[in-house]
Amino acid sequence: MDLPEFLIQLGENGLAVVSDQETIGGAVEEIVRGWDAVQRQNLPGTAPDLVPAAATWAAIRLYRGCQALVCREIPPAEMAAFLREPCPCPESPAVDYSVDLVFRFLPDLLAIARRVSTDDPLVTELLALARAWPLSSVGMEGVGTVNAARLLRDPCLRQLYIDRILLSGDTARLNDDAVRAAAKAALGAYPELAPEIATALQTTP
Template sequence: MKFGSFLIQLFAEGDVAFPPLGAMTERELLEGDAVLTEHEALWRLDQPAPTPSFDLTAGRWGAVRLFRACQFVLYREADAAAIEEELAPPYPGPLTPAVCYSVDLTFRYLPQLINFARSASPDDPLVARLQIWGAEWPLSSVGMANLEELPIDVLIDHPGLRRQYVDRIIAIGDLARLDDPRVQAAIGQALGMYPELAPRIAQKIPAFTTPT
């Protein structure tokens, strides 16, 4: 299976197979770009407004790294040095709303991937790398445990991303994300008069627990 086919199956939530580790051609990358662009146009229709613009460079960066990480999960012979060489370099630019939104197009699968990686080998260095990604990309890592000092300013400051972030926290019931008062306030606004829609979350929000 090539890179573009991987993305098609990933977005369709079907079973995904992988080729052995090896260099990716420019043609494969361009085919992946086409899949990302097509999927993003559909994905944004269901996202809270205003939706950031799609940054294809960031989208490709995230997609390639997720593809490689999935390969490393399956091909266990790779050592820690090989994993770090391939996956450790950070995104080469500022984390703007467009970048966070575009990387999330594929990085939103991180929680499922790290669970799969842990089940195969809890002490694998790949698990540590996925955990680092989770801390670096908080929009994508809702539901992942043991993440600290999440850089959520860019999410909170953008109304569309803030709503998307809060909706995921509510849907998954990620109580660990409630330590930040800005998140509490945003969740209180999202639930409004209906805290019973997320009772476990609402119990942690002062707006719903403090007598008026």
């Protein structure tokens, strides 16, 4: 299964198959544009523009991560070097949004990798990606400190980020003063909507 087929199956079923071949082939822009169109219908406000190159970069990382999970003969150093290759697009909310179209599946990949082995080098690399892309890693355990400043600058991504925190009960994200303030404002007079977050907001300085 090449990369476009992988993405189609992932989008339709939440599950996909990877091959052990080196070539990933094919263009993914049409697929991610379709995901973008669907995503925009359910977003709180207007999302940043899609950056196809960023989404494609993320798609290749996700595909390779899945390969590393099932093709255990891939040398850890080779796997790490590939997953650490930086996104070629300048940092921006638009890039965060575009990468998230694909990396929203990252928590599932990490959960499967941890079931194989918590000491697997793949887990370490996936956690590094999770820290670098905080919009996609809300709710993931063990991520550590993230920088959400870019997300908070964009009204749509800020609300999406806060909504995910409230929904997942990810209290670790409240270590950021700006995130904590935004979460408190989002809950308002309805703390029962996210009791874990509401409790943490009361106890977090």
